[in-house]
Amino acid sequence: MARPSPKLKSVTQLLFARPASRGYASHPPNARLNTPTDYGTTPLLHHSSKSALSNVELPAEARNGTTSRINLFQAINSALAHALRSDPRVLLFGEDVAFGGVFRCSMNLASEFGDDRVFNTPLSEQGIVGFAVGAAVEGMKPIAEIQFADYVYPAFDQIVNEAAKIRYRAGTNADAQSCGGLVIRMPAGGVGHGALYHSQSPESLFTHVPGVRVVIPRSPSQAKGLLLAAIASPDPVVFLEPKILYRAAVEHVPAEPYMLPLSKAEVLKEGKDVTIISYGTPLYTCQTAITAAEKDFNCSVELIDLRTIYPWDRQGVVTSVNKTGRCIVVHESMVNAGVGAEVAATVQEKCFLRLEAPVQRVAGWSTHAGLAYERFNIPDVTRVYDAIRKALEW
Amino acid sequence: MKRIAERHLWREIAATTRASGRRPARSSWQQQRWSSVSQRPGSDRVHFPGAVNSRFTTALNFARATEDDAMPTFRILDQEGRVIDPSLEPQISDEEVIKLYTDMVSVSVMDLIMFDAQRQGRISFYMVSAGEEGIAVGSASSLHPDDPIFAQYRETGIFQHRGFTFDDFMAQLFATKDDPGLARNMPVHYGSTKYRIHTISSPLATQLPHASGAAYAVKLQNQLNPTDEPRVVACYFGEGAASEGDFHAALNIAATRACPVIFICRNNGYAISTPTLEQYRGDGIASRGVGYGIDTIRVDGNDILAVREVTARARQRALQDAGEGKCRPVLIEAMSYRVSHHSTSDDSFAYRARVEVEDWKRRDNPITRLRKWMEDGRGIWNEEKEQTLRKETRKNVLTAYRKAEKEKKPPLGSLLRDVYKEPTEELLEQAAALKSVMERYPDEYDVAEFVGGMDGLKIDTHNKKKT
Numbered sequence: 001m002a003r004p005s006p007k008l009k010s011v012t013q014l015l016f017a018r019p020a021s022r023g024y025a026s027h028p029p030n031a032r033l034n035t036p037t038d039y040g041t042t043p044l045l046h047h048s049s050k051s052a053l054s055n056v057e058l059p060a061e062a063r064n065g066t067t068s069r070i071n072l073f074q075a076i077n078s079a080l081a082h083a084l085r086s087d088p089r090v091l092l093f094g095e096d097v098a099f100g101g102v103f104r105c106s107m108n109l110a111s112e113f114g115d116d117r118v119f120n121t122p123l124s125e126q127g128i129v130g131f132a133v134g135a136a137v138e139g140m141k142p143i144a145e146i147q148f149a150d151y152v153y154p155a156f157d158q159i160v161n162e163a164a165k166i167r168y169r170a171g172t173n174a175d176a177q178s179c180g181g182l183v184i185r186m187p188a189g190g191v192g193h194g195a196l197y198h199s200q201s202p203e204s205l206f207t208h209v210p211g212v213r214v215v216i217p218r219s220p221s222q223a224k225g226l227l228l229a230a231i232a233s234p235d236p237v238v239f240l241e242p243k244i245l246y247r248a249a250v251e252h253v254p255a256e257p258y259m260l261p262l263s264k265a266e267v268l269k270e271g272k273d274v275t276i277i278s279y280g281t282p283l284y285t286c287q288t289a290i291t292a293a294e295k296d297f298n299c300s301v302e303l304i305d306l307r308t309i310y311p312w313d314r315q316g317v318v319t320s321v322n323k324t325g326r327c328i329v330v331h332e333s334m335v336n337a338g339v340g341a342e343v344a345a346t347v348q349e350k351c352f353l354r355l356e357a358p359v360q361r362v363a364g365w366s367t368h369a370g371l372a373y374e375r376f377n378i379p380d381v382t383r384v385y386d387a388i389r390k391a392l393e394w
Numbered sequence: 395m396k397r398i399a400e401r402h403l404w405r406e407i408a409a410t411t412r413a414s415g416r417r418p419a420r421s422s423w424q425q426q427r428w429s430s431v432s433q434r435p436g437s438d439r440v441h442f443p444g445a446v447n448s449r450f451t452t453a454l455n456f457a458r459a460t461e462d463d464a465m466p467t468f469r470i471l472d473q474e475g476r477v478i479d480p481s482l483e484p485q486i487s488d489e490e491v492i493k494l495y496t497d498m499v500s501v502s503v504m505d506l507i508m509f510d511a512q513r514q515g516r517i518s519f520y521m522v523s524a525g526e527e528g529i530a531v532g533s534a535s536s537l538h539p540d541d542p543i544f545a546q547y548r549e550t551g552i553f554q555h556r557g558f559t560f561d562d563f564m565a566q567l568f569a570t571k572d573d574p575g576l577a578r579n580m581p582v583h584y585g586s587t588k589y590r591i592h593t594i595s596s597p598l599a600t601q602l603p604h605a606s607g608a609a610y611a612v613k614l615q616n617q618l619n620p621t622d623e624p625r626v627v628a629c630y631f632g633e634g635a636a637s638e639g640d641f642h643a644a645l646n647i648a649a650t651r652a653c654p655v656i657f658i659c660r661n662n663g664y665a666i667s668t669p670t671l672e673q674y675r676g677d678g679i680a681s682r683g684v685g686y687g688i689d690t691i692r693v694d695g696n697d698i699l700a701v702r703e704v705t706a707r708a709r710q711r712a713l714q715d716a717g718e719g720k721c722r723p724v725l726i727e728a729m730s731y732r733v734s735h736h737s738t739s740d741d742s743f744a745y746r747a748r749v750e751v752e753d754w755k756r757r758d759n760p761i762t763r764l765r766k767w768m769e770d771g772r773g774i775w776n777e778e779k780e781q782t783l784r785k786e787t788r789k790n791v792l793t794a795y796r797k798a799e800k801e802k803k804p805p806l807g808s809l810l811r812d813v814y815k816e817p818t819e820e821l822l823e824q825a826a827a828l829k830s831v832m833e834r835y836p837d838e839y840d841v842a843e844f845v846g847g848m849d850g851l852k853i854d855t856h857n858k859k860k861t
Contacts, residue, residue: 088618091610116614116719122650127643130603131651137592137604138542138611138627154639161597162604168812169583169593171576176587180815210813234815263818311818 045251052252075220094145129155141181149188164211180234187243201333207310225260265313271302289384335363357394469694475766525733528760532701564798602644605629609655634665654721662732683725695730805850
């Protein structure tokens with residue numbers, strides 16, 4: 001079998017092991033807000049089988065089934081395995097996916113499904129995506145992996161000019177010439193020490209591109225359901241996986257295959273005074289900030305996970321902000337022309353008479369991901385807490 | 395970390411090997427991925443994993459390409475239309491020859507008319523195939539009609555050969571309601587499901603990795619349907635496009651994944667104004683194929699019979715051992731000269747001498763060369779047939795032209811449909827917003843030329859297209 005010896009640390013472990021003694025992982029000793037996320041207790045994860053199976057978005061088979069407690073990379077792996085098993089058109093390829101992937105998302109898939117369907121490509125992102133587009137227009141369902149979202153740019157032309165436009169330019173030929181089923185997966189987001197080229201969240205570059213769907217899951221159960229929906233989608237999907245959650249986020253995930261709806265936001269926590277809209281990793285930051293703010297300010301905050309960043313659930317967000325009258329958008333990537341700008345502009349347009357405070361964007365500063373500065377750049381609990389306070393005090 | 399990750403990967407593999415005291419366990423995918431890194435003492439060969447059979451030498455010589463080693467150009471007919479080597483006498487019926495010739499003449503006649511139509515402002519843009527009709531028609535004639543094709547834009551002859559009518563061409567050129575592209579693409583960006591030709595897009599070379607991926611899909615489908623005629627993918631591009639990164643990506647991945655794809659380069663000497671001397675310094679495009687481990691041949695693009703023969707052999711070669719799942723890509727570099735301007739937006743006499751172009755037109759082109767062979771070699775053509783063919787073709791083009799010119803454009807909603815399979819809530823809102831502005835400022839918009847006028851803007855959900 002093709003599995004590396006269990007005694008050896010995987011590449012990911014070598015790269016991203018985070019012993020507590022490391023300087024970059026520490027938090028100020030007296031910090032009350034900026035403390036590490038406790039993934040073991042956060043209400044954003046399903047800590048029991050019952051909780052996982054109570055999700056009303058699940059189909060009956062999944063709700064009546066069992067769960068397993070897995071992390072995000074295992075949930076991705078489970079979704080990929082199901083897709084490969086259930087549809088011979090599904091292919092999985094990219095750099096180093098055959099041995100299991102540098103983040104272990106494709107563990108054992110090459111040995112189970114064979115080299116024809118799970119394979120390594122040469123080291124060329126434009127080649128990987130172009131190859132995937134070609135396979136898709138000839139009827140396959142290719143899942144292409146870009147090793148880090150930071151390296152997707154060589155494939156930008158293929159995504160923007162080709163994948164996104166093929167259905168449109170084919171017109172009435174689109175039934176035979178579209179790239180439905182195409183999914184481009186990529187690990188994204190800060191990881192503590194990824195610096196310039198292992199930290200980026202390029203989602204807003206794709207939300208400006210009609211024709212592609214942009215999806216970012218927040219947890220293992222979401223990752224499984226959204227990835228299976230992306231593979232089933234008749235439109236090409238850019239699927240960003242928050243790599244810091246690959247191992248950190250562990251929860252009960254329904255064992256049966258299931259899909260979660262695309263372009264549908266999820267209200268994670270109901271509230272009446274402020275709406276916070278976010279996606280991916282910062283949701284955990286928001287949750288911690290909300291807990292502190294609700295206690296300190298005696299308020300109630302609604303937390304929304306966009307899940308699909310484009311085309312996004314505008315109505316869901318507008319409904320919430322029209323209820324609360326205050327809106328904060330939180331994301332890791334730079335604030336300039338980020339997802340927050342689009343959400344804020346839409347909220348301003350559609351909730352103008354209900355707004356009781358300016359829409360705030362809590363996001364990365366308009367700079368690059370310098371190694372030593374990550375915790376000052378990516379929105380932290382304090383910044384979100386402070387934004388809630390400002391919204392209430394306005 | 396990406397690059398670092400690879401180093402770790404190799405260390406990991408090496409450590410696994412060391413720990414187990416043997417070569418890694420074998421499965422089919424592993425054997426393909428890993429090569430032995432061991433080297434016997436005293437060997438005269440290198441056994442580095444990156445070059446497994448390289449001989450050691452003490453001669454410090456740089457490999458150098460010279461013009462003397464240029465890859466030869468295969469031809470069957472000389473410039474006078476005579477078969478050079480009798481053993482290469484084409485095995486082709488009169489009917490087939492006449493079809494090849496008629497297709498080339500049809501493209502050539504339509505090109506002249508549509509070039510003028512653009513000059514008169516009847517269509518917005520046009521690109522002719524002058525001098526290169528033989529490459530498109532000749533190669534297409536050796537493909538199976540089900541072989542998917544990816545084209546660049548100067549391959550009108552493929553569409554002609556596969557069955558496009560002048561009505562089909564005109565619908566696209568005039569952006570009428572009958573254009574399958576729903577009037578979204580610039581002229582000459584044809585596409586067809588029926589004839590299995592993917593819709594042309596303007597970005598150069600993007601279709602090359604598509605062809606590799608499509609060929610991989612086709613290879614798997616060939617295996618799943620062993621009783622069907624096995625298929626290959628053909629992909630066309632110019633020598634200028636071959637400078638794009640996508641060329642490199644496509645050939646490399648096609649070779650490593652053993653894809654049954656035929657890459658057909660039209661080397662016509664120019665990329666708009668850029669001559670090949672400023673495009674590359676190696677031996678054309680063909681020399682690169684060898685570097686990727688791809689079977690490669692150079693052919694005289696003005697000799698349609700040579701192009702036809704080479705493509706037929708390339709197709710066989712691409713599918714050789716297909717039964718064992720072992721296909722291979724093939725590269726054909728077809729040499730020609732771009733007789734025309736690059737496009738209607740280009741005046742090529744700004745960068746090359748008129749006399750040079752006239753010389754090529756007069757001396758050699760694929761149409762006159764085949765005609766000479768048809769007249770003198772086969773005795774199946776004469777001046778009378780020529781005149782009839784040209785007259786009839788011109789008449790048929792003009793009939794289709796006049797018909798298309800009067801057609802309406804697709805419904806206005808085509809602007810916003812098909813971005814996704816289902817229209818999004820945002821797009822529906824935008825359709826309503828556009829409609830509202832147009833209704834409040836009716837004098838500012840002319841919707842009469844679109845099917846359904848304002849009503850055509852209505853977008854149904856569930857992908858029901860209004861016509």
